[in-house]
Amino acid sequence: MSTTTIDRRPSNTTTVDRLAFEPADFAVLRDAGQESRATQAPDTLRFEYEVSNFQRTVGRQREVVRSAIVKKIVASDAPDEYIQTVIDTLLSSGRPGRLDDAIDILAETGRVLPQFILETLAQQQGTEADEDYWYVLIRAVGKSKLPSARMLIQLLWSRSPEAAVEALRDMGDDDSIKRLRAIATSEPSEFIRQMAAEFIEECSE
Amino acid sequence: MGVKLDAIDTVVAGRFNPHIISPPWLAKEGIIAEGETVEAQIGVVGRAVVFRFKTGDFIWQVDYNRLVVSAEKIADTASVVAKVIEKLPHTPITAFGNNFHYSCNLSEWKGCLPRLENVGMDQLKEYGDVQSMGWKASISQADSVTVNVEMSIEPTESPPKVSVNLNYHRQVNAAADLVTAAQRFEEDRKASATLLESLLREKVEQ
Numbered sequence: 001m002s003t004t005t006i007d008r009r010p011s012n013t014t015t016v017d018r019l020a021f022e023p024a025d026f027a028v029l030r031d032a033g034q035e036s037r038a039t040q041a042p043d044t045l046r047f048e049y050e051v052s053n054f055q056r057t058v059g060r061q062r063e064v065v066r067s068a069i070v071k072k073i074v075a076s077d078a079p080d081e082y083i084q085t086v087i088d089t090l091l092s093s094g095r096p097g098r099l100d101d102a103i104d105i106l107a108e109t110g111r112v113l114p115q116f117i118l119e120t121l122a123q124q125q126g127t128e129a130d131e132d133y134w135y136v137l138i139r140a141v142g143k144s145k146l147p148s149a150r151m152l153i154q155l156l157w158s159r160s161p162e163a164a165v166e167a168l169r170d171m172g173d174d175d176s177i178k179r180l181r182a183i184a185t186s187e188p189s190e191f192i193r194q195m196a197a198e199f200i201e202e203c204s205e
Numbered sequence: 206m207g208v209k210l211d212a213i214d215t216v217v218a219g220r221f222n223p224h225i226i227s228p229p230w231l232a233k234e235g236i237i238a239e240g241e242t243v244e245a246q247i248g249v250v251g252r253a254v255v256f257r258f259k260t261g262d263f264i265w266q267v268d269y270n271r272l273v274v275s276a277e278k279i280a281d282t283a284s285v286v287a288k289v290i291e292k293l294p295h296t297p298i299t300a301f302g303n304n305f306h307y308s309c310n311l312s313e314w315k316g317c318l319p320r321l322e323n324v325g326m327d328q329l330k331e332y333g334d335v336q337s338m339g340w341k342a343s344i345s346q347a348d349s350v351t352v353n354v355e356m357s358i359e360p361t362e363s364p365p366k367v368s369v370n371l372n373y374h375r376q377v378n379a380a381a382d383l384v385t386a387a388q389r390f391e392e393d394r395k396a397s398a399t400l401l402e403s404l405l406r407e408k409v410e411q
Binding site: 037039042045046075 | 212214216217218257266271273275277299300301302304306336337343345351353355368370372374375
């Protein structure tokens with residue numbers, strides 16, 4: 001069994017080697033279990049601050065903060081909670097650009113995004129009324145260009161056909177253009193047909 | 206610059222009705238000033254039913270299981286929570302905790318950092334990009350307080366950061382117990398700084 005050691009070197013040293021202390025230093029130490037941690041601030045609370053602050057950053061700093069947020073989501077034990085926090089915090093902020101901010105962050109989260117979406121669908125949460133919620137998720141899927149993206153866009157079509165058409169444009173590959181062509185001719189909604197037609201034109205320019 | 210207290214949260218675990226603990230109710234009960242600016246941050250979005258709003262220096266978060274009042278400067282969040290519970294004395298509550306969050310850039314941290322035997326950051330780096338490294342302890346004290354200490358290093362932050370969160374947790378079953386516990390906010394805050402200085406050997410910047 002391994003042991004830990006106390007490093008008594010002077011506090012002005014800066015190497016990583018000084019990084020040890022041992023549980024025996026505590027007068028009483030015990031694993032008090034989950035119950036005694038019930039009043040710790042929720043893990044995502046500090047993360048919410050970071051997401052809120054992200055909206056106030058500009059330029060290079062913005063890229064740095066966005067990248068840090070994405071890393072936290074991906075590295076988390078509970079990425080679903082972190083994704084939900086990003087969506088909640090940004091969408092409720094009322095700030096201009098909040099949808100794009102959320103899309104940009106979520107699009108970079110890789111495989112955790114489809115998992116989150118499938119989990120959300122399985123739980124039957126995120127209702128039809130949450131238009132912005134689904135708009136953000138669908139657009140993020142398109143921007144992510146993940147292998148499962150087209151399948152997910154199709155799956156989420158009824159949640160927001162507008163977002164789905166934009167997501168296909170974001171993907172921009174041959175199969176997505178083909179799908180846009182089909183939408184431009186067969187979709188019952190004239191508005192969606194027109195959107196698809198415009199995007200096909202954009203993509204062919 | 207060394208480590209600084211950059212946020213405080215007081216958390217009450219129990220059963221709450223987020224529809225009651227709202228800015229108009231807080232104003233009506235005199236917990237916040239009438240006409241105080243309220244910035245609503247979260248309503249009911251997607252999966253979560255969490256009400257979040259800001260009044261003055263305080264950020265409120267209320268859901269069905271928890272009431273959290275936070276501040277990003279030194280402010281007595283516990284007394285604010287106590288005022289709410291005094292107005293709602295029959296709210297079923299189970300625990301009360303003050304949380305003190307300290308952080309600083311890794312380059313400025315002069316104290317101890319977590320390490321498992323001879324496994325430190327350098328060894329972890331051999332396996333890939335280290336996202337975070339942490340250490341936690343739960344200390345049961347004689348006065349029925351459990352101190353939960355969590356320390357984490359986030360090398361991928363820019364600049365790399367050290368964070369230490371200290372949670373002073375107390376079981377409470379009645380409003381009166383909570384009010385008494387809330388009065389120890391300042392004592393907890395000082396104890397958190399002392400613990401940081403004596404255990405982790407890092408001086409807290411005022």
